[in-house]
Structure formats: structure tokens, C-alpha cells
Amino acid sequence: MKKQVNYIxxxxxxxxxxxxxxxxxxxxxxxxxPSHASVSSISGLGIVLSNFIPLxxxxxTMILNVVLLVIGFFTxxxxxxxxxxxxxxxxxxxxxxxxxxxxxxxxxxxxxELDVLCYILVVSVGLSILFNRNASxxxxxxxxxxxxxxxxxxxxxxxxxxxxxxxxVYDKKTVVLSILGTYFNGIVLDHFIFDxxxxxxxxxxxxxxxxLRNFILNDLHSGATIYxxxxxxxxxxxxxxITIVDKNEYQKLMNxxxxxxxxxxxxxxxxxxxxxxxxx
Numbered sequence: 001m002k003k004q005v006n007y008i009x010x011x012x013x014x015x016x017x018x019x020x021x022x023x024x025x026x027x028x029x030x031x032x033x034p035s036h037a038s039v040s041s042i043s044g045l046g047i048v049l050s051n052f053i054p055l056x057x058x059x060x061t062m063i064l065n066v067v068l069l070v071i072g073f074f075t076x077x078x079x080x081x082x083x084x085x086x087x088x089x090x091x092x093x094x095x096x097x098x099x100x101x102x103x104x105x106x107x108x109x110x111x112x113e114l115d116v117l118c119y120i121l122v123v124s125v126g127l128s129i130l131f132n133r134n135a136s137x138x139x140x141x142x143x144x145x146x147x148x149x150x151x152x153x154x155x156x157x158x159x160x161x162x163x164x165x166x167x168x169v170y171d172k173k174t175v176v177l178s179i180l181g182t183y184f185n186g187i188v189l190d191h192f193i194f195d196x197x198x199x200x201x202x203x204x205x206x207x208x209x210x211x212l213r214n215f216i217l218n219d220l221h222s223g224a225t226i227y228x229x230x231x232x233x234x235x236x237x238x239x240x241x242i243t244i245v246d247k248n249e250y251q252k253l254m255n256x257x258x259x260x261x262x263x264x265x266x267x268x269x270x271x272x273x274x275x276x277x278x279x280x
Contacts, residue, residue, distance in 0.1 A: 014086075017135055021087050023126035025094035027119050033057065034107035035115035036174050039181035041123075042068070043095070051169045058096035065092065083135035112174070116181045124188045199271045200250045203242045204257065205229065206264035212241055215256055220249050244271055 028043040038044035046060040053060060065088040109115055130136055170178075206212055216224045224243040231238065245253055250268075257264050 013133065016129065016133060017083060017087060018090060020126045020129035020133075020135075021090045022094050023129070024123050025091055025098060027122035027126065028091075029057075029095055029098040029102070030105065030108055031115045031119035031122065034105070035112050035119065035177070036170055037112070037116050037119075037181050038170075038174075038178045039116065039119060039185055043091070044178070048169050056096070056099055058092045058099055061095060062089070062092035065089070083133070087130060087135055112177060116177050120181060120185045120188050124185065199244050199246050201242065201244050201269040201271045202250065202253060203240055203267045203269075204264055205238050205240050205266075206257070206261045208261050208264075209239055209241065211260060212257075216241070216243050216253070219256075220245065220252060222249060 028041070032039060032041070032043060033047060036047065038048050042064050043057065043061050046057050046064060049060050050057055055063075069085060069088055107115055109118060127136075204212060213224060213226070216222050220243075222243055222245055224241050227240045227242065229238055229240045230236070243253075257266065
């Protein structure tokens with residue numbers, strides 16, 4: 001049976017991706033460009049190259065992204081989906097629009113350091129939206145995938161190379177800001193992307209095992225696994241209930257345990273990735 005195309009979902013996805021790319025382009029044009037810093041992005045490299053190539057940043061970014069996409073298709077095959085192609089093209093398009101609407105714009109903060117800080121915060125919002133939609137902004141993500149076939153930690157390496165490229169044009173302060181900006185950009189991006197998806201693996205040994213099991217299944221609408229455990233001190237057999245919950249579910253679960261069995265033995269672990277491989 002032929003799968004029906006959901007045009008509403010496609011339109012919704014396109015709007016979200018477009019808005020995220022617009023946020024990234026705004027961060028680049030209004031904060032990264034005035035700072036002259038080259039912070040871990042293909043646009044940062046474009047800022048450096050604009051000192052040697054008589055083209056606007058939007059045109060340089062477009063050329064770089066297209067070249068990288070072509071190289072990526074030849075080296076990595078079909079790993080680059082439609083979303084990556086779309087965002088790679090739309091980023092320089094939005095930069096071009098900003099260049100026409102706001103020509104020769106200066107620093108909004110009158111501080112190179114604040115410009116870099118604002119760029120990191122704003123661009124992380126846009127990138128986190130893209131990553132959570134299983135997309136990317138192209139650029140260094142493409143470089144990382146190409147390099148990852150041969151090197152580890154490719155994203156960090158390519159980002160730092162872009163930051164160091166500022167040394168060819170700008171003073172020591174700008175180079176240092178580029179390097180620090182690249183480092184802190186990675187930390188903030190990790191917070192936006194991975195902390196949002198972190199869940200907790202809660203292991204509980206309680207006298208009220210049946211009540212807890214019913215609470216997890218019927219109130220939290222979550223799953224659980226029960227293991228038989230043996231205490232080393234008195235060799236007593238008890239059941240351990242293990243469940244994986246998000247932040248809100250964790251608070252509800254802890255409130256329930258504090259009220260029903262404050263003496264329960266509870267251990268908690270952070271879980272950043274959950275995978276399920278169905279049989280067949």
C-alpha cells in the first residue's frame with residue numbers, strides 16, 4: 001500500500017526549520033559579524049574570507065555550503081538528507097536578506113565580548129531546534145561528517161580550525177575570543193540539546209511494591225522492570241523496581257515515595273540516550 005504524503009506535517013516541519021535558520025542567521029549577522037570573531041561555524045570562516053574575497057558574506061557562505069554539500073554527497077553518500085540541503089541553502093538566503101534590509105549594521109552592544117556572548121546564546125537556540133528536528137545548519141556539520149570517516153572528534157577539530165583562522169586577519173584579542181567562543185558555544189549547545197533530553201533511571205526497593213508498580217503504570221503512564229535482588233547483610237530477597245522517567249515524572253515519583261514510603265531505598269542515574277531494537 002502506497003504511503004500517503006502528509007502535506008500538513010511537511011508544511012509544519014518546513015516552517016519550524018525556516019524559523020530556526022532565521023534565528024541562526026540573525027545571530028550571525030547581528031552579533032558574529034560586528035564582533036569579527038570566527039566562532040565555530042562556516043559563517044565564521046566566511047567572515048575571515050570576506051577580508052580577501054570581494055563578495056558579501058551571504059554569497060561566500062552559499063558557495064562554501066554548496067561546495068561542502070557536493071563533497072559530502074561524493075564522500076558520505078546519502079547521509080545528507082533533504083533537511084540539511086534545505087537549511088544549508090536557506091542560511092545564506094537569510095543572510096542576504098539581512099544584508100539588504102540592514103546594510104552596514106554596527107555592533108548592537110558596543111562590546112566585542114558581549115557580541116560573542118549574545119551570538120553563542122542566540123545561535124544555540126536555533127541550532128537546538130534544528131537538532132531536535134533531526135536537522136542541522138550544514139556548514140561545519142558537513143565538514144564533521146566528512147572528517148569523521150577518518151578522524152575522531154571531528155566537530156571540535158573543524159570548529160577550532162575555523163576559530164584559529166581569525167589569526168590571519170585580526171588581532172590577538174579577536175583570535176582569543178574566537179577560540180573561547182568556540183569552546184563555550186559547544187558547552188551551551190550541549191546544555192540546550194542534551195540536557196533537554198536527559199531522563200532519569202530510578203531504582204527503588206520498597207515495602208509497598210504493588211502500590212508503586214500501579215502508580216508507575218497508571219499514574220505516570222510509564223513502564224517498569226522488576227528484578228529480584230538479595231541484600232548482602234541478611235541475604236533477604238527483595239524486588240527492585242526500575243523505571244525511566246523525564247523531569248516532571250521524576251518529581252511526581254519522588255513526591256509519591258516521600259509520602260508513601262520515605263524509608264524506601266532509591267538510587268537515581270542520568271540517562272541521555274534510550275534505544276529500543278524490536279525483534280524481526
